[in-house]
Amino acid sequence: MKVLVCVKQTFDTEAKIELKDGKISDAGINLIINPYDEVAVEGAIQLKEKGIASEVVVVSAGSDKAMDAIRTALAMGADRGILIKQDTGADEYARAVAIAEVIRSEDPNLVLAGHVAADDGSSQVPTRIAEILGWPHINVITSLEIADGKVRCSSEADGGSQVTEVKLPAVISCQVSWNEPRYPSMKGIMQAKKKPVATVDAVAVENKTRIIEYFLPQAKQAGVKVEGEPEECAAKLADFIKNTAKIEVKA
Amino acid sequence: MAGTWVFVEQRDGNVRKVTYEMISEAKKFGDEVCAVIFGKGIEGLAPQFAKYGADKVYVVEGDVFAQYNTGAFVAQMAAMIEEYKPNAVLFAHTFNGRDFASRLAQKLNAGLATDVIAAEISAGKGVFTRAIYAGKAFAKVEVTTQPILATVRAGVFEVKENPAAGEVIKPAVVATQANVYQNIIEFKPTVSARPELTEADVVVSGGRGCKGPEGIKLVEQLADLLGAAVGGSRAAIDSGWLGHEYQVGQTGKVVNPTLYIACGISGAIQHLAGMSSSKFITAINTDPEAPIFNVADFGVVGDLFKVIPVLCEELKK
Ligand SMILES: Cc1cc2nc3c(=O)[nH]c(=O)nc-3n(C[C@H](O)[C@H](O)[C@H](O)COP(=O)(O)OP(=O)(O)OC[C@H]3O[C@@H](n4cnc5c(N)ncnc54)[C@H](O)[C@@H]3O)c2cc1C
Ligand SMILES: Nc1ncnc2c1ncn2[C@@H]1O[C@H](COP(=O)(O)O)[C@@H](O)[C@H]1O
Numbered sequence: 001m002k003v004l005v006c007v008k009q010t011f012d013t014e015a016k017i018e019l020k021d022g023k024i025s026d027a028g029i030n031l032i033i034n035p036y037d038e039v040a041v042e043g044a045i046q047l048k049e050k051g052i053a054s055e056v057v058v059v060s061a062g063s064d065k066a067m068d069a070i071r072t073a074l075a076m077g078a079d080r081g082i083l084i085k086q087d088t089g090a091d092e093y094a095r096a097v098a099i100a101e102v103i104r105s106e107d108p109n110l111v112l113a114g115h116v117a118a119d120d121g122s123s124q125v126p127t128r129i130a131e132i133l134g135w136p137h138i139n140v141i142t143s144l145e146i147a148d149g150k151v152r153c154s155s156e157a158d159g160g161s162q163v164t165e166v167k168l169p170a171v172i173s174c175q176v177s178w179n180e181p182r183y184p185s186m187k188g189i190m191q192a193k194k195k196p197v198a199t200v201d202a203v204a205v206e207n208k209t210r211i212i213e214y215f216l217p218q219a220k221q222a223g224v225k226v227e228g229e230p231e232e233c234a235a236k237l238a239d240f241i242k243n244t245a246k247i248e249v250k251a
Numbered sequence: 252m253a254g255t256w257v258f259v260e261q262r263d264g265n266v267r268k269v270t271y272e273m274i275s276e277a278k279k280f281g282d283e284v285c286a287v288i289f290g291k292g293i294e295g296l297a298p299q300f301a302k303y304g305a306d307k308v309y310v311v312e313g314d315v316f317a318q319y320n321t322g323a324f325v326a327q328m329a330a331m332i333e334e335y336k337p338n339a340v341l342f343a344h345t346f347n348g349r350d351f352a353s354r355l356a357q358k359l360n361a362g363l364a365t366d367v368i369a370a371e372i373s374a375g376k377g378v379f380t381r382a383i384y385a386g387k388a389f390a391k392v393e394v395t396t397q398p399i400l401a402t403v404r405a406g407v408f409e410v411k412e413n414p415a416a417g418e419v420i421k422p423a424v425v426a427t428q429a430n431v432y433q434n435i436i437e438f439k440p441t442v443s444a445r446p447e448l449t450e451a452d453v454v455v456s457g458g459r460g461c462k463g464p465e466g467i468k469l470v471e472q473l474a475d476l477l478g479a480a481v482g483g484s485r486a487a488i489d490s491g492w493l494g495h496e497y498q499v500g501q502t503g504k505v506v507n508p509t510l511y512i513a514c515g516i517s518g519a520i521q522h523l524a525g526m527s528s529s530k531f532i533t534a535i536n537t538d539p540e541a542p543i544f545n546v547a548d549f550g551v552v553g554d555l556f557k558v559i560p561v562l563c564e565e566l567k568k
Contacts, residue, residue, distance in 0.1 A: 011384065013385070013501055013520065013521050013524075014520055015384070015387075016387070017384045017387040017388045019388075024383075024384070024388060035502060036502075091362065092353075092362075092363065093356075093357070093360075093361075093362060096357065118384075118385060118501060119383060119384055120383055121365070121366055121381070121382060121383055121384075121385065122365050122366075123349045123353065123365055123366075124349075124353040124356070124363060124365060127321075127349075127350060127353035127354045127357070128353055128354070128356070128357040130354070131353075131354045131357035131358055132357060136322075136432040136433060137321070137354075138433065139346070139349075139350050140346060142495070152436070155346075156346060156495075156496065157346050157347075157438065158260070158262065158267075158345045158346050158347055159262060159440055159441060159447065160438055160439050160440040160441045161438075161439050161441075161496070162435055162436075162437060162438045162439065163435070163436040163437040163439075164433050164434065164435050164436065165433075165434040165436055166432060166433050166434065167432070175495075176502045177495045207362070207395075208356075208360070208361055208362030208363075208394065208395060208396045209362040209363075209364065209392050209393060209394050209395060210392065210393045210395055211390055211391070211392050211393075212378065212391040212392065212393055213390070213391045214383075214388055214389065214390050214391075215388070215389050215391075216387075216388055216389070217386070217387070217388070217389065217527075220545070220546055223532075223544070223546075223547045223548040223549055223550060224548070224549050224550070225539070225544055225547070225549075225550040225551075225552060226549075226550070226551055226552065227539065227551075227552040227553070230553050230554065230557035230558045230561050231561050233551040233552075233553050233558060234551070234558050234559075234561035234562040234564075234565050235561075235565050236549075236551075237533060237535075237549060237551050237558070237562055237565075238562055238565035238566050238568075240531075240533065240548075240549040241477070241510065241512075241533070241566065242566070244531065244548075244549070245509060245510040245530070245531040245533075246509075247452070247453055247477055247509065247510050248478070249476055249477060249566045249567065250475065250476055250477065250478050
């Protein structure tokens, strides 16, 4: 079984965001694999270790910099990579179209992705890919099993969790609680350098959304901080809760 | 193309508050507001939407809609959009809402703005504000296709009663079992007497400073006094003191309460991502330098094991 993993390169979650010429500046920012996609990569490698997957292919759409994300996934244990060269201004639609095109030619049995990108926070691309391919999907999974040409997953749901089964091929998007991604070993990093990475151009399609502007949150006014006897502090906090936040206390 | 549609987010007839938030907000756009509900045994709910301003309620009943499944819901909604041509369709940014809206948007070859916190909709134009980089920046984005599609974050819009006609319309049902490709084997509801994290007016969260289940118990006591939901930092979740569904933050849930109380939480950037838009933030932490104090409207430098019990007594007064 062939597994394809979609990895997006994102800013380190610690990164401080600044604007330059009205755009988000990436100057001096450490770039990482989107944390959810790292979990997808780990899940795919574990399927290979269990003998369920025979090949793990990682795909990333973006600038040349995204090569680092691919190399990291290869160092973790993926077999080969595909970099889809695409303008980083491509929206969810354009990215899904470009990635789906590559998936079609690769023809995997399973596509794994993150359920959301830590930068744009969209949660759209995997579901869009599934629709383009006409495949079933399950989102925000926390466990995965494969049997009899089907994939069965637990996933987070509104007000609980659920277990869903779909036929393969399918697109599955992951929650971070599924697994604990490994750190690439030294050996893995060395091997990754020799693993093949193909580069293809994204199919050109127009965005369906347009960014009008970016802005930063307003700096928060310094609040009150009290120190001292717990009794006194607690009384002041109780006052804040009742009289400033105006929260009703239950009997 | 006319009308702002609000897709009703419900399970077994229990409607999520975000639905009323969306209906109330949709009234501001001046266009006709329509609630759209898919389900089984849900017809009786229609007057509820009228109360908040639904001029029309599209009711779609059937076994295939008994619980959310992407295939049938998308097939039905796509057919209704084709027939009635709404100007905009709003969904809740819940697990189901984002799943539904993304697959629908792609089927329609359309754009979609997810997790929006502000909306301006007029005929043929939809501009939305959304948080990016986990709330460290914002983007104003226009959806340039029609109908205008968006998913809306819970807790950002105010609910206002605004009675309207709520004329019930029953569109043709086109989705069948053949459209269903996900076999939902089991749904396990979270059993909790407390409100849902993403909908709660007050959230009390515990972190590593709780040191164990006893500390979390204090957090729960405080929460129950305030009718609050309980949340946790990743440290508290990773330590096994709370289930994963309680995690607040970048990789957990985004909460938007009136009051957020952080107990024994340092305020790491990934935690702030999930709660910094709360209206009032308070914190109890032994370390006066903890970053949580940079965002707290009211902070107590102190030991939560000492402060929370007294706080509970004070609140009861
Ligand atoms: C990709 C990624 C995603 C992440 N996602 C999330 C996320 O979604 N949510 C999240 O929360 N974190 C997330 N994290 C983890 C985050 O970076 C922090 O490690 C985590 O939030 C720390 O939790 P904490 O504040 O409870 O623990 P700590 O940082 O250890 O802080 C504990 C605090 O408790 C205080 N304390 C100790 N004893 C007491 C006492 N008796 N009374 C009062 N205060 C006391 C201490 O002074 C300290 O400030 C993520 C990290 C990464 C890398
Ligand atoms: N440019 C990209 N390259 C590869 N995968 C992507 C890209 N954008 C999004 N994805 C995948 O889709 C998931 C959700 O992204 P998003 O819809 O942008 O929140 C990510 O976690 C990735 O797995």
